[in-house]
Amino acid sequence: SYVLTQPPSVSVAPGKTARITCGGNNIGSKSVHWYQQKPGQAPVLVIYYDSDRPSGIPERFSGSNSGNTATLTISRVEAGDEADYYCQVWDSSSDPYVVFGGGTKLTVL
Amino acid sequence: EVQLVESGGGLVQPGGSLRLSCAASGFTFSSYWMSWVRQAPGKGLEWVANIKQDGSEKYYVDSVKGRFTISRDNAKNSLYLQMNSLRAEDTAVYYCARELGIAAAGPFDYWGQGTLVTVSS
Numbered sequence: 001s002y003v004l005t006q007p008p009s010v011s012v013a014p015g016k017t018a019r020i021t022c023g024g025n026n027i028g029s030k031s032v033h034w035y036q037q038k039p040g041q042a043p044v045l046v047i048y049y050d051s052d053r054p055s056g057i058p059e060r061f062s063g064s065n066s067g068n069t070a071t072l073t074i075s076r077v078e079a080g081d082e083a084d085y086y087c088q089v090w091d092s093s094s095d096p097y098v099v100f101g102g103g104t105k106l107t108v109l
Numbered sequence: 110e111v112q113l114v115e116s117g118g119g120l121v122q123p124g125g126s127l128r129l130s131c132a133a134s135g136f137t138f139s140s141y142w143m144s145w146v147r148q149a150p151g152k153g154l155e156w157v158a159n160i161k162q163d164g165s166e167k168y169y170v171d172s173v174k175g176r177f178t179i180s181r182d183n184a185k186n187s188l189y190l191q192m193n194s195l196r197a198e199d200t201a202v203y204y205c206a207r208e209l210g211i212a213a214a215g216p217f218d219y220w221g222q223g224t225l226v227t228v229s230s
Binding site: 031033035037041042043044045048049054086088090092095096097098099100101102103 | 144153154155156159168169170171204209213214215216217218220221222223
């Protein structure tokens with residue numbers, strides 16, 4: 001099965017830039033989606049198809065994907081961005097063919 | 110406004126059964142693939158199953174094959190998950206989620222609030 005690897009935690013000071021990585025074999029050839037989940041809440045889609053933002057998601061959220069690493073970048077981090085973030089891909093050759101990363105806890109210092 | 114509302118969770122003994130429901134509103138339910146995604150306490154997200162718009166294709170994660178059945182009733186705008194032979198490791202919050210786009214493999218653009226399933230004696 002296809003494996004997505006995320007760092008368990010990332011810490012950043014308010015106003016700085018946070019980068020959360022998602023590693024996978026040749027992930028650059030796949031479409032990566034990112035979700036934000038706050039405690040006790042359902043996940044929210046924040047980036048889809050590598051770099052598109054759903055309506056209502058601030059421009060501070062951006063994404064990139066190349067080679068073996070996809071990255072979610074959050075600029076000018078705010079206290080309200082503190083959450084768990086998950087990357088996700090579809091891989092038709094994998095079983096299961098929907099794969100989530102293990103998640104990254106973003107802490108705003 | 111798109112809404113997905115799950116129900117049917119609860120406490121069940123190992124080996125028991127439970128049927129989850131997801132009531133959809135605010136969009137044309139019959140036009141979308143739908144999925145169930147679960148999250149064990151303190152753990153990450155795990156996709157469980159999905160179903161095509163007309164119910165003709167269904168896919169499952171290995172760990173639930175032969176025990177869980179996903180289905181839908183487009184006339185009632187509802188998604189279901191029949192869970193049999195439940196195990197302790199099935200304990201999780203179960204979310205229903207809509208897949209963006211007509212074809213499978215889109216992102217999950219809307220999620221319900223989740224329903225908790227606890228498998229314990």
